[in-house]
Amino acid sequence: MSDTAGGNAPKPSSSVKLVLLGEAAVGKSSLVLRFVNNDFQENKEPTIGAAFLTQKCTLPTRTIKFEIWDTAGQERFASLAPMYYRNAQAALVVYDVTKPSSLTKAKHWVAELQRQASPGIVIALVGNKLDLTNDGGESAGGSRSPPLEHGSGEDEDGEEEEANDVGGGELPDSGDARKVSTREASSYAEEEGLLFFETSAKLGTNVVDVFTAIANAIPESSLKTGRGTAGAGQTSLGNRSAEDARVNLGERNAATAKEGCAC
């Protein structure tokens, strides 16, 4: 019931708010669908309404529960994003490797995040639709491990993520549908201090790796305070951290249901 209690998992568990940004039709929702359900829909309709999904990601020392906010379908009005990236600890900025204008749009989002979002936000730049290029299935070594299962029962053996195959700069341009070179995007990502991946939501290439890399990049301090404010040591309010001080509204759920005070 509680966000932070982590069910039966022995590892500390934290929620991470992640916002998904990028031009329409670059495959944002497909990436999340692949990550959350290990599923892909060809010719998916544009998402109507925004979307909210959660998925756990198990690291050697802790479990991260991603709360994923997708502005889907409402990019045109640019009104959801400010609310979505407020207090977000991570952002996935997606472009389409076959569409240069989508990288330009992605750069706008990165600039806006750097200007407006929490100072410690972890940003990953993701070039999707790698399956439409010649180097499609290869870059991540063929088969990908399926995403982690739902629930916390599988946590014990959920440590297969190595996150070692970040898309390098070695992929050459060729006669395929690729219009954005890996080098161009990765050097931009390096300049701006972003994580960088090329993915295929269709094949599953690198999808889990993106989320694992983000999970690893979230600073501990930001997990404790819920956002990336610089902490100058312990408060003088006693030894207990703010984490302990949170009030669980779920408690009242049980307590007051009997009294029938809910309208």
Place this chain on the structure above:
Amino acid sequence: MESLSEQPWDVIVAGTGLIQSLLALALSRSGKKVLHLDQNSHYGGSEAAFSLDEAAEWVQQINQHPSRTPFEDATIQVLRPDSDNQAKLAASRAYTLSLSPYFLYTRSELISVLISSKVYRQLEFMAVGSWWVCSSKEPDNQGHDGEAKQLFHRVPGNREDIFSDGQISMKAKRTLMRFLRHISTNGDDEEQNELTDDNMSEPFTNYLSTKFGVPAELHRPLLSLSLSQLNEQQTSASFAVARVKRHLASIGALGPGFGAVVSKYGAGSEILQVACRASAVGGAVYALDTAIESLADDVGDEVTSDSKYPVKVRLSNGETVSSGLVFGSAWDVPSEEQPNCTKVARSITIASSSFASLFPVTVEGAPVPASVVLMFPGDTLDSPSSPPVYLQVHSSDTGDCPRQQSVIYGSISIAGSEGQALLERAVDRLLQAEGPEASALWSLRYTQLGRLANGGPACSLHSHSSHVFSFPPPSLDLAFEDQTVDLVKEAWVHVVGSSVPHDEFMIFEDREGTSDE
């Protein structure tokens, strides 16, 4: 979707204050096509929260466009610390300064709604700790390594507290217990009882002395629990008793040692944004920077008109959209009539101290509080006949500011320079009592228009035509006003009619893929 006018809307909700955001959520999850607008480029309207830079922009907006929002006379002061080793202001985004710092009593209707709608999963709540009343005497050892609590008397929060309080005489304790027993046992038939037995329209303080013999020294602590925004003589027993009762009944409902909670990252502002996000997931479409410029309702033909979308709304982006109904605040829905408002002075001060002594954990197992309430009666600010100043101090645990700093939210129901002077005096007394390390780093002062908790006009939906409605002006209460939820429900019922059972208001299942299990 390429344009807002592509389709007609069941409902247009104008303004993204909490009341509108809850309505948009309720309607979007009841299958209605909702367009949710805000004239500003930020969420929250009169309940928004800002970084330092955003606050500066907001001040400019307020002063350039008076009467577009329920605010006036906003100013910012950036204060330079005296010496280099003193704490400094952090980066703009390290702060979340809230125009709606209200807390929620633990039995609030809003909490029920947040739970039943599952929206609470995206929120973090912290406990509101002690209530403190400024004493009229100067602290004995001033200048000694100060601690703010010397200036205040902590209001006892429960029986044990009352018995262990060294400053209250035995006799006074007995009268207090009698009063508390009376109001806690006085159950459902209270109103009849009180109407016949007691004169509940007399001042609360008279009621305490004549009926229970509660000595004057205890009047102020009890008044502070009522959060009355009027002075002692104007605060009626009927008002204060109900609210002291609410205060006491709330303690323990969500855990030991506290009766109220405050949402992290900007209090009311965070709650409404979470509601808007959930509403967007439910299918509502959001457009900021988009005001209603004018609207026309074909009321003339109402009997004959069979249009489902009779309201034509002209938006500031040049589009004209059709809608079945329109709801908004009085500042979002164009109208000839001005709502009837009270003005109060408010201030937000960033202080270079954590005021640790004001945040004790008073009950075993209670969470560390993140917010406390300080009341300064008029005479403690050399203005005996004025209403009290309330300061709500938010620690960094609220996420409103960096560690070792606090945000002090002040309010008094006197507008203009007189009110601001009293607010400033109260903040200065607090800072001085804490010691030389404590100073104000930044402050925002403004006048807010709205409704006081004490009395005032009835709080109901105002209809401009049979399809256009506005909500009453915002509540100026320190605690969240539960009637807000009733208003949301009233508006929701108006839209859904009999198509949805009314007891399903705001009761939603978790969406696929989002539960914790």
